[in-house]
Amino acid sequence: MAESDGQERTEKPTEQRLKQAREKGQIPRSKELGTAAVLLGAAAGLLLLSGSLGRAMSRVFEQSFRIERATLFDPAAMMPALTDAIASLVWPLLGLFAIVLVAALLGNILLGGFNFSTQAMMPKFSRMSPMKGLKRMFGVQAAVELLKSVAKVAFIALFAAWLLWGQFEHILGLSHEVLPVALVDALELLLWMGLVLCLALLPIVAIDVPFQLWNHSRQLKMTLQEIKDEYKNTEGKPEVKGRIRRLQQEMANRRMMAEVPSADVVVVNPSHYSVALRYDKDRPGSAPMVVAKGLDEIALKIREIAREYEVPVISSPALARAIYHSTKLDREIPEGLFVAVAQVLAYVFQLNAWRKGQGRPPVPLKDDLPIPEEYRA
Known part of the structure; x- marks a missing residue:
C-alpha cells in the first residue's frame, strides 16, 4: 500500500507498533x-x-x-x-x-x-459518515x-x-x-x-x-521511515543522546577530579596515563583504591590538580598502564599489583616524612617494579 511520500509498507510491525495497536483495541x-x-x-x-x-x-x-x-x-x-x-x-x-x-x-x-x-470504547464520529x-x-x-x-x-x-x-x-x-x-x-x-x-x-x-x-x-x-521515526521517538535522536552522554561524562569527570586532592599518590606515564591512588590506613586489610584515572587530556588535568594540592606524582609507565587497564574507578587494585603499589606508597610516605623533617631521604624507586606479565599492557 503506497503512502503519500511514495514509500510502501514492506516492514514487519515493531513491538512498539503492536503495543500501540493493542491499546487501541x-x-x-x-x-x-x-x-x-x-x-x-x-x-x-x-x-x-x-x-x-x-x-x-x-x-x-x-x-x-x-x-x-x-x-x-x-x-x-x-x-x-x-x-x-x-x-x-x-x-x-x-x-x-x-x-x-x-x-x-x-x-x-x-x-x-x-x-x-x-x-476502542470511545465514540468515533468518522464512523457516522454516510460516504x-x-x-x-x-x-x-x-x-x-x-x-x-x-x-x-x-x-x-x-x-x-x-x-x-x-x-x-x-x-x-x-x-x-x-x-x-x-x-x-x-x-x-x-x-x-x-x-x-x-x-x-x-x-x-x-x-x-x-x-x-x-x-x-x-x-x-510499516515503512522504513516510520521505523526510523519510531526509533527516534523511543530511543531519542542520536545528537541528543550524544550530548547527554557528553554531559554525563563531564559530570563524572568533575566528581572524579574532586577526589584527586584526597589521593596519596598519582602514578603516571609521562605521555598518556595518570592514576590516582588512595590508601586508608585506618582500615586494616584494605587495599589501595583507584580514585581517579584518565588518558591524555584527563591525565594532564589529574597531574595539574595533584601538583596544585601537593599530591606526589610518581613516574612509573608500566605500573600506570597496569593499574589503568586492570582496575575500575572506585575499586581496589588487584592482588597481583600489591607489591609494586606497596613499594610506591612506602616511597611516598617516607618522602612526606622527610619533607616534614622526620627521618632520612627515601631510597629512589627502582625502574623495574615487580609487575606480573598478565598485568603489563
Whole structure:
C-alpha cells in the first residue's frame, strides 16, 4: 500500500507498533472461531446434560398434567407450581449456560488474547459518515466477507445434506419404534448430528485464523521511515543522546577530579596515563583504591590538580598502564599489583616524612617494579 511520500509498507510491525495497536483495541480476532466455540460448547453441553435436563423436563410435564381440580381453580397455587417448575429446570440450565459462557470466552480470547481497551470504547464520529459507510458496504473488504459467507453457507449446507443422507435409514426407522424409545432415540440422534454439524465449522476456522493473523500483520506493516521515526521517538535522536552522554561524562569527570586532592599518590606515564591512588590506613586489610584515572587530556588535568594540592606524582609507565587497564574507578587494585603499589606508597610516605623533617631521604624507586606479565599492557 503506497503512502503519500511514495514509500510502501514492506516492514514487519515493531513491538512498539503492536503495543500501540493493542491499546487501541486493534488485535486479530476470528468470528468463525468464536461462532464455532459457542456452537460446539452448546452441543457438547446438551450431550453432557441431556440426562439431567430430560429428567427435569419430565418432572415438569408430570407436575403440569397431574394438577388436581382444586389446585387448578386456586389462584394462590399458581406461583408455587411455577416455582417448582423453575426449581426443577434451573440447575441443568445453569450448567448449560455456564458451558456456553466458557466456550464463548475461550473462543474470543484464543486468538489475540484478552484485551480491554478504553480507546476502542470511545465514540468515533468518522464512523457516522454516510460516504465512509457506503465505502465499507461496497468496498473490497465487504466483497470478501460476502464471498466468505456464501462459501461458508454452501459448505455447511452440503455437509448437512451429506449427514442427513447418511442417517436417512435411521431416521425412517424411528417410525417403527415405540413412542418413549423413539423419542429418546430421536433426541440422541438430533444431538449427535448437531455436534457433528458443528464440527464442520473447524475447517472454516482452520482457514480463517491464519488469514486473520496475516491480515492483522498486513494492516500494521510499516515503512522504513516510520521505523526510523519510531526509533527516534523511543530511543531519542542520536545528537541528543550524544550530548547527554557528553554531559554525563563531564559530570563524572568533575566528581572524579574532586577526589584527586584526597589521593596519596598519582602514578603516571609521562605521555598518556595518570592514576590516582588512595590508601586508608585506618582500615586494616584494605587495599589501595583507584580514585581517579584518565588518558591524555584527563591525565594532564589529574597531574595539574595533584601538583596544585601537593599530591606526589610518581613516574612509573608500566605500573600506570597496569593499574589503568586492570582496575575500575572506585575499586581496589588487584592482588597481583600489591607489591609494586606497596613499594610506591612506602616511597611516598617516607618522602612526606622527610619533607616534614622526620627521618632520612627515601631510597629512589627502582625502574623495574615487580609487575606480573598478565598485568603489563
